[in-house]
Amino acid sequence: MSGRIWLVVPAAGQGRRMGADRPKQYLPLAGRPLLVRTLTRLHEALPGARLCLCLDPDDHHFDPAWVPFAHWRRTPGGAERVDSVANALDGIAPDAADDDLVLVHDVARPCVTVGDLKRLVAAIADDPVGGLLATPVADTMKRDDGAGRVRATESRDGLWHALTPQGFRFGLLRRALNEALARGLRVTDEASAVEVVGLAPQLVAGRRDNLKITHPEDLALAELVLSAQESAHELAAQAASSTPEAPPRGANSA
Numbered sequence: 001m002s003g004r005i006w007l008v009v010p011a012a013g014q015g016r017r018m019g020a021d022r023p024k025q026y027l028p029l030a031g032r033p034l035l036v037r038t039l040t041r042l043h044e045a046l047p048g049a050r051l052c053l054c055l056d057p058d059d060h061h062f063d064p065a066w067v068p069f070a071h072w073r074r075t076p077g078g079a080e081r082v083d084s085v086a087n088a089l090d091g092i093a094p095d096a097a098d099d100d101l102v103l104v105h106d107v108a109r110p111c112v113t114v115g116d117l118k119r120l121v122a123a124i125a126d127d128p129v130g131g132l133l134a135t136p137v138a139d140t141m142k143r144d145d146g147a148g149r150v151r152a153t154e155s156r157d158g159l160w161h162a163l164t165p166q167g168f169r170f171g172l173l174r175r176a177l178n179e180a181l182a183r184g185l186r187v188t189d190e191a192s193a194v195e196v197v198g199l200a201p202q203l204v205a206g207r208r209d210n211l212k213i214t215h216p217e218d219l220a221l222a223e224l225v226l227s228a229q230e231s232a233h234e235l236a237a238q239a240a241s242s243t244p245e246a247p248p249r250g251a252n253s254a
């Protein structure tokens with residue numbers, strides 16, 4: 001790997017399922033715009049990365065002062081997520097090398113942890129295909145009959161929820177997305193495109209609380225997750241900085 005990392009953040013969605021007065025990435029989450037929360041996490045983990053933010057060309061909510069990265073650019077969002085990501089890859093193409101690592105992360109996933117981001121990068125650093133954060137399915141899976149009743153119970157063996165980031169080499173990802181689009185496949189994540197060209201992305205087990213904010217109730221859940229993560233982080237920092245107590249005088253030190 002060349003060592004250069006690009007972060008592509010699709011943030012051009014309209015948030016229709018959220019049903020708010022503005023796209024969900026601009027709704028307040030624990031007092032700050034959701035987009036700021038996501039960019040802050042990414043920057044904490046990968047401060048030297050180059051950011052490419054996919055934004056709706058008609059977006060009037062975005063404030064460039066929110067971006068913590070030294071190297072960043074914006075590219076126009078497309079009709080669907082895959083189009084936004086393809087535009088981003090076109091946008092960085094003049095400066096990206098084929099073996100640069102590209103991590104694609106939904107702006108709608110603000111609870112991704114620094115630990116998971118670093119683990120993903122380490123896990124795929126020497127993987128010629130790349131991979132994605134994912135969690136094994138934990139519920140019993142039902143298939144409906146189209147009329148609100150169960151047609152079958154599906155096996156959950158080997159099923160995973162695909163999360164983001166998803167990380168692949170620039171050259172491979174661009175080829176894969178262009179191939180999927182040329183075949184008319186509206187892939188919903190980067191891994192699907194890489195599967196289209198016959199490769200098997202690595203599943204990197206991630207935290208279940210890396211949730212995608214999609215529906216109104218997800219905002220309250222994400223606030224709870226962020227608060228729990230901050231508390232755990234503070235406790236760990238306190239434990240690391242506290243001086244171990246000196247053993248009592250005369251105690252056996254063996």
Ligand SMILES: Nc1ccn([C@@H]2O[C@H](COP(=O)(O)OP(=O)(O)OP(=O)(O)O)[C@@H](O)[C@H]2O)c(=O)n1
Pocket residue numbers: 009010011012013014015016017018023024025054077078079080081082084085105106107108109212213214
């Ligand atoms: N044309 C699009 C559609 C989606 N996204 C981004 O892709 C991610 C995942 O999409 P989703 O959760 O479906 O977001 P929305 O499209 O905003 O939501 P909805 O489908 O409810 O409208 C989000 O970060 C969203 O901003 C994008 O960049 N360009």
Ligand SMILES: C[C@](O)(CO)[C@H](O)COP(=O)(O)O
Pocket residue numbers: 081106161162163164188189190212
């Ligand atoms: C990429 C993704 O987050 C993986 O779970 C998800 O597919 C994006 O949401 P969408 O509704 O499919 O755009």
